[in-house]
Amino acid sequence: MDFTATDLLLLCVFYAFIYLLWNRKSSKHLPPGPYPLPIIGNLLQLGQKPHHSLTKLSKIYGPLMRLRLGSTDTIVVSSPEIAKQILQKHDLSFPGRGEKAASRALDHHAKSVACLPANSKWRSLRKICKEQMFSIQRLDASRGLRQEKLQKLRNYVQECCVNGQVIDIGKAAFVTSLNLISNTLFSLDFADYNNDSSQELKEIIHSVMKVLGSPNLSDFFPIFGSFDPQGTKKEAEICFGKLLGKFEGIINSRLQKSVENSTRKNDLLEALLEISEGNQSELSRDDMKHLLMDLFIAGSDTSAGTVEWIMTELLRNPKVMSKAKSELKSVIGENVQVEESDIPNLPYLQAVVKETFRYHPTGSFILRNKGENELEINNFVIPEHAGVLINLCAIGRDPSVWSNPDSFEPDRFLNSEIDYKGHNFELLPFGSGRRICPALPLAHRMVHLMVASLIHNFDWKLENGMALEEIDVNDKFGLTLQKAIPLRVIPFKQ
Structure with missing residues (x-):
């Protein structure tokens, strides 16, 4: 449908009317925030990197801030104390993560454990994840698989060390994570260090992260949802379709082989097929594919990105690198x-x-969505159906929480009880409460093991004689915060 000039004028008048009505409501108990412009509200203040823009605004308006993004109320939380109230004390009042236009592509919002509200289907999918993949027993049983993939990583680094070859740390970590998760799910390797077989999948996964994480007009003005003015939903359909199609082929192949051969694979797909065969109402074919997509994307991308950031900071801080290597050698x-x-x-x-x-x-950000009815926190009213953004970047750089917050100082955590398992709200990389990331136990193991494998018996230098001060530390905004410029380094031995 094409908009005429008259249609656009009427739409603007309509939104101006709604804005005036909203602005007439008593706002004395709403959280403070920058004054919203008519119709668009505070959209212009998000900028290209909303996590940085909102951190700056929180220093002006405080740790509980209200924005008007288009026609939607958004509450920004920038302190661990308020994050604790939302994620723990009032957890039931924030049942979901809010529905983004991109997540509606191919009905992903209705089947994804990441998108569903905390209903019976969500609980069933979470239970499957925990019991079949992330329980201590399952993780201990798959320890040999992780050691095998880590040995391949070490062999690749050793080969590059002998040849003086540059390594893209993010790519190497991604291949390791990708093969680990693909074997856990399907008993298959999806990538190799010495060719570009992983590049297409990496681009698809990063496209999914970008399309789900980027600001979208339809999310701020739901009336535009059916028009998809930025093509976001269409882009998401293409990305989702490629992954779901790949999984469909793997599932069909597995079912065919199970008919021809009774040998059982010890992976998640086998467990899911058994559950589905026993009760399709609990887990349909579509449910299975969307769950696999959730696990595949999260399992291959986030740990790899963290390893790249760790290696970046170790190289930028030689004393920290030296202490980490010394500990490994002594232990x-x-x-x-x-x-x-x-x-x-x-x-x-x-x-x-x-x-x-x-x-x-x-x-x-940690995303939450206020359910029905208002809620009072710290003497401020959180409106019903408001979106909530818990700004992890602001909390992580808050000088009232951390000393020297803009310096990389691991020593702050020595002899400290602070951990990232959801109980310490000043450090929430995996979230907290009922919606804490179910893959935390696996990520904990893999991140430590990959970093240890990279630094234990290898030293590193930057390519082309770059100085440590030249290492770029800019990030690019998306569902995850990736390093903007890849870290490329050369391994060697003293």
Whole structure:
């Protein structure tokens, strides 16, 4: 449908009328915030990097701030105390993550464990994830698989070390994570270090992260939802379709082989097929594919991005790198590979990981959506159906919470009880409460092991004789915060 000039004028008049009505409401108990412009509200103040823009605004308006984004109310939280109230004390009042236009592509919003509100279907999918993939028993049973993928990473680094070859750390970490998750799900390797077989999948996954994380006109003006003015939903359909099509082929192949051969695979797909065969109302074919897509995207991208940030900061801070390497040598010994059982005995490596989560959080925001009825927090009213953004970047750089917040200092976590498992609200890379990331136990193991594998028996230098001060630390905004310029380094041995 094409808009005429008259249609647009009437639409503007309509929104101006709604804006005036909204502005007439008593706002004395609403959180403070910048004055919204007619119709568009505070959209212009988001900028290209909303996590940085909202952090600056929170220093003016406080840790509980209200914005008007188009026709929607948005509450921005920038303190651990208020985050705790929303994620723990009033968890039931914030049942979902809000529905974005992109998530509606191919009905993903109705089948995704990441998008569904906390209803019976969501609980069923979470239970499947926990029992079939992320329980301690399942993770212990798959320890050999992780060691196999880490050995391939070490072999690749050793080969590059001998040849003086540059390594793209983000790509190497992505291939490792991708093959780990693809084997956990399907008993298949999807990528190789020495060719570009992973590049297409990486681009698809990053496109999904971008399309789900970027500001979209339809999210701020729901009346535009059916028109998809930015093509966001169409782009999401293309990205989702490629992944879902790949999974459909794998599922069909598995079913065909199960008819021809009774040998059972010990992976998640086998478990899902058994559940679906027993009760399709609990897990349909579509449910299965969308769940696999959630796990595939989250499992391959987030850990790889964190490893790249960790290596970036270790290179920028040689003293930190030296302490981490010394700890590995004293606890593990030289030319011995780190095991998962070693992680609790490596407090400085754990501190480096925690400090990276503080300094470079995996995602910029924790998203929640207020249910029906208003709620009072800190003497301010949170309107019904308001979107809530918990700004992890603001909390991680808050000088009232952290000393020297703009410095990378892992030592702050030594002899500290602060962890990232959802109980300490100043450090929430995986969220908290009922919607905490179910993959946290796997990510915890993989991030520590990948970093240890990269630094234990190898030293690193920048390509082309770059100085440490030249390392770029800009991020690019999306559902996850990736490094804007890839980290390219050369391994060597002293």
